[in-house]
Amino acid sequence: MxxxxxxxxxxxxxxxxxxxxxxxxxxxxxxxxxxxxxxxxxxxxxxxxxxxxxxxxxxxxxxxxxxxxxxxxxxxxxxxxxxxxxxxxxxxxxxxxxxxxxxxxxxxxxxxxxxxxxxxxxxxxxxFEAAVAGGIPIIKSLREGLTANQIQWVAGIINGTTNFILSEMRDKGLDFDVVLKEAQRLGYAEADPTFDIEGVDAAHKATLLSAIAFGIPVQFDKAHVEGITKLSATDIKYAEQLGYRIKLLGIARRRDSGIELRTHPTLVPMRRLIANVEGAMNAVLVQGDAVGTTMYYGKGAGAEPTASAVVADLVDIARLIDAAPEARVPHLAFQPDSMSALPILPLDEVITSFYLRLRVADKAGVLAKLTGILAEQGISIDAVIQREADEVSGEGNQTDLIILTHDTKEGSMNQALAAMQALPTVLAPIVRLRKEELA
Amino acid sequence: MxxxxxxxxxxxxxxxxxxxxxxxxxxxxxxxxxxxxxxxxxxxxxxxxxxxxxxxxxxxxxxxxxxxxxxxxxxxxxxxxxxxxxxxxxxxxxxxxxxxxxxxxxxxxxxxxxxxxxxxxxxxxxxFEAAVAGGIPIIKSLREGLTANQIQWVAGIINGTTNFILSEMRDKGLDFDVVLKEAQRLGYAEADPTFDIEGVDAAHKATLLSAIAFGIPVQFDKAHVEGITKLSATDIKYAEQLGYRIKLLGIARRRDSGIELRTHPTLVPMRRLIANVEGAMNAVLVQGDAVGTTMYYGKGAGAEPTASAVVADLVDIARLIDAAPEARVPHLAFQPDSMSALPILPLDEVITSFYLRLRVADKAGVLAKLTGILAEQGISIDAVIQREADEVSGEGNQTDLIILTHDTKEGSMNQALAAMQALPTVLAPIVRLRKEELA
Missing domain, CATH: 3.40.50.720 (NAD(P)-binding Rossmann-like Domain)
Structure with a gap:
């Protein structure tokens, strides 16, 4: 031929x-x-x-x-x-x-x-195998390898730059700005790193994964996009003490009422393999109802890893170029006349658990007040850790309070946060991070 | 249709x-x-x-x-x-x-x-996607996802029963026989577990992986097959202290002169993701010259994970059933007229590094003698650890000596082992395990 x-x-x-x-x-x-x-x-x-x-x-x-x-x-x-x-x-x-x-x-x-x-x-x-996770054949695995499954969720480290930065921040206890400069010097981050560090690149990829996992159209405009620029070394350290690593995850999850599509820093249990994916490496977890959890790991960028995916696509085309269209895998995994009408859920409807860090006055009754507000919103608490109080001159004792919640709607959490933030005993903006067990 | x-x-x-x-x-x-x-x-x-x-x-x-x-x-x-x-x-x-x-x-x-x-x-x-690693689409990934690559090696935890047993042995410090009984009670091991624990099942799968990775015919009869029945809790513990986990790996590696095809317990650096694959889970590492290292992880057995692979094959067939044969992926990844003539290497030609445990008399000059024998065979030493001596009544002081070597041919190691075993100061059969860095 x-x-x-x-x-x-x-x-x-x-x-x-x-x-x-x-x-x-x-x-x-x-x-x-x-x-x-x-x-x-x-x-x-x-x-x-x-x-x-x-x-x-x-x-x-x-x-x-x-x-x-x-x-x-x-x-x-x-x-x-x-x-x-x-x-x-x-x-x-x-x-x-x-x-x-x-x-x-x-x-x-x-x-x-x-x-x-x-x-x-x-x-x-x-x-477009090369569009997501470089050389890892995640598009093929999802579109062809897991066709027996109703996919329940996909969650991936799909941006190497931010994973490198997060790994370095944790490893060396450094702040974001310092590590970003190092990453730029080493070539892991571009001169204008906005798309990477603001989560846009990961959200683009998560959008593609959501489409082929659930048979919905690509809807980047409805994705929640949150980067790592505001992440502090303090929260990485606290998360570590609680048994979690913070990773920028692109997540697409099926709910009865629609699809969650979101990219944000996420606490992940340290014992999960994906929590141990370090440096510029990528990994994607896929949960299917028949197969259970599967994971795909490798280099998500670079000349030859990306070329590996481009060439694999060329080989597929070489095989199918003379075949009838029915022999082809549909672009978005599902036949065009069989796409799903499930909407992308607004962020308020997203269900996840949370990590909260509050700077509070070290006084009796503060914790009762805070937990009361969470209870009012129907948010149950998984763990509360109070750090040792330290005295801030002229302002009395203050302390960091870390609260881990069980699953709740983002909307409920927003209301609880507003109420907590309004308390005079809450002394600084509350830090809120999402947490996923990925079990 | x-x-x-x-x-x-x-x-x-x-x-x-x-x-x-x-x-x-x-x-x-x-x-x-x-x-x-x-x-x-x-x-x-x-x-x-x-x-x-x-x-x-x-x-x-x-x-x-x-x-x-x-x-x-x-x-x-x-x-x-x-x-x-x-x-x-x-x-x-x-x-x-x-x-x-x-x-x-x-x-x-x-x-x-x-x-x-x-x-x-x-x-x-x-x-035959379901024949290797259950629901993990490893056949598809190798045959279709990595077609751009010259595959260098494949190494996998591809038998859940033995991985469960090894995880339990390490976790609880128990010996093989005890854990096997527990695994049988829990349904992780069959009543007749021979094929699993002797490495035969993993070697079958490694044989299939070798064929599709390198385009060679399936040659199970030439595979080296070694199970975990002789593994002791002592070596798992020593390996752990040295920063290694012991996993039963199916390995297929390309050398200039042929293909290594072998299944055996293997020391793997603890920091590798695959060393942290626990319980009955499976994982396969694939190293390609363009993509670098990729890993595929999931359930390797069970009704629905295996069914996931069977049904994925059915969907592939449904697409291609009416298409010309050229549209199909060749059974063993390579066109039948383009298979490789590379032979499976005899075990003596296999190159790997080793972990040796020797029970020796705690006398001056013993180590010099042993390292001299290794040097004669051109085997260089990575690390030597001498445990504290303990006194065995009437026989003087004895000690465990652990030697980690650099890469060497199995044949050279066999000669060195024979010479070391013949020394009067070597008091028990030498334990020899293979070690892979998987870098």
């Missing part, structure tokens, strides 16, 4: 990795796929850079539209990133009848519905 | 689980597969039991050959187990043009070459 011909848009980190892996392992890949996979064209605004990477192995152009217009190209690999030109090019490639492979989670989490509909109408595949 | 019609051979634990999962999640499965999957016939020697499980939902027969002969059946699911009748039935089903799904690792590890060749000749699929 003739080889599958690929056009690469963007020859940066992942593009370079894809080129390298396809070249180095071409024989191994051909032995699996039954046909070769060749990068025939590369488009990059920096044609010199492209030439350095690619040499004479492929035609190099600066205009991506030349790739899309080339009738010999079977698959367009979009590695430009972002919502702008990438969106236009992906839609144009689809319109030209090309299959598309992309690592662009931002694009798919926001514009996925439009893009998948266009691909269906045109009868082409849009594959 | 009409539903895919399935005939089930054997309605024991996994058969019952498959029936239950397909019924409970039939709507979810249809929404994914695009067509229904129906169990139309069930064969079991115990027709009454079958009736209890299945009710009136499917035709029940006591003769499996009636299922195979039924032209309305598309897929035969073999859940009988063993090499005997199961082999005959699988080959007959293939000859009748049925696709086959099986959880039978013993059958495929020993007779896979014959079975896959028959399936190819007849143009049918033999799917």
């Amino acid at each position: 003739r080889p599958v011909r690929v056009g690469l848009l963007g020859i940066g980190t992942v593009g370079g990795g894809t080129f390298t892996v396809l070249r180095r392992n071409q024989e191994e890949i051909r032995r699996r796929a039954g046909r070769g996979i060749e990068i025939a064209m590369v488009a990059d605004l920096n044609a010199d850079l492209a030439r350095q990477v690619v040499g004479d192995a492929a035609q190099i152009v600066s205009d991506a539209r030349q790739v899309i217009a080339n009738p010999d190209i079977d698959v367009v690999v979009e590695l430009i990133g972002g919502y702008g030109v990438a969106k236009a090019l992906v839609l144009e490639a689809i319109a030209a009848g090309k299959h598309v492979v992309t690592a662009n989670k931002a694009l798919l989490a926001v514009h996925g519905t439009e893009i998948f509909a266009a691909a269906r109408a045109k009868g082409v595949i849009v594959a | 009409r539903p895919v019609r399935v005939g089930l051979l054997g309605i024991g634990t996994v058969g019952g689980g498959t029936f239950t999962v397909l019924r409970r999640n039939q709507e979810e499965i249809r929404r994914r597969a695009g067509r229904g999957i129906e169990i139309a016939m069930v064969a079991d020697l115990n027709a009454d039991l079958a009736r209890q499980v299945v009710g009136d939902a499917a035709q029940i027969v006591s003769d499996a050959r009636q299922v195979i002969a039924n032209p309305d059946i598309d897929v035969v699911v073999e859940l009988i187990g063993g090499y005997g009748v199961a082999k005959a039935l699988v080959l007959e089903a293939i000859a009748a043009g049925k696709h086959v799904v099986t959880a039978n690792k013993a059958l495929l590890a020993v007779h896979g070459t014959e079975i896959f060749a028959a399936a190819r000749a007849k143009g049918v699929i033999v799917a």
